Amino acid sequence: MPKVLPILASLAAAVLAIPAAAQSPAPEDNGSPHGFVALGAGVTPEYDGAEDLRVIPFGMADVRWGGVDFEFRGLRGRADLMPDSRFAAGPVISARLSRDDADGAVGLLPEIDTAIEAGGFVGYRFGGNAYGEGAVQLELTMLHDISGTHDGLLATAQASYAAVRRSDFFLSLDGQLSWANKDYARTYFGVTAADAAASGLPEYRPGSGLRDLGAGVTAGYWFDRSIGVIGRLGASYLVGDIADSPVVDEGRRWQPTAGLGISYRF
Structure with a gap:
């Protein structure tokens, strides 16, 4: 079981930036669930700031039920x-990728458990026709660690x-930037004096500030009313104090993600 949570958290990292995928106009809402689910495979960095990628599950779902839209992106819902x-x-809950079994000097730093983060989001949609084509969606999401892993606060504008x-067929383009406070930054990218002695990395204490800038493209094609395929390609670029971390020096600033899944619409 301890190995299952990091894998699921990886899934979340691969798809958390995906905007709501398009569907055909929804049937009349009679209170029964309708929407789509998609499952497949993807790749994501092994941990925040890593150079190496690993293959992970890829999953997402949009379901309307009882007059509420539920969106799932891996372990983010x-x-x-x-x-x-x-x-x-509405409310948001998410899991953040753990850092364990890392290679090199980063592997000599303390392992970081999977973090559970909770918060909320607000957004507004401009324009768009009956299918949503041409619409621009602006969103702000704020999450705080409730698991005691990093005790940090993160904000993302998309x-x-x-x-x-x-x-x-649908095609979406997106961009985002995120900010993190010092508690998050020092947990994932800081190096204490004791850690420096154990790993050989220089001591480092990052502060609050911008975490990254990112962009991506999501596309899907429906072969018939029920079966289709959905793919995602994206990348973020670490900036600020986080980008200057010795952890990133051992990895890289570019953090790519990609995934492809078979989708079922109901």
């Missing part, structure tokens, strides 16, 4: 409590553009 409005808002929205 959220509920949009205002699904029929241009405004969006903009996505629905370039194509058809009943059989």
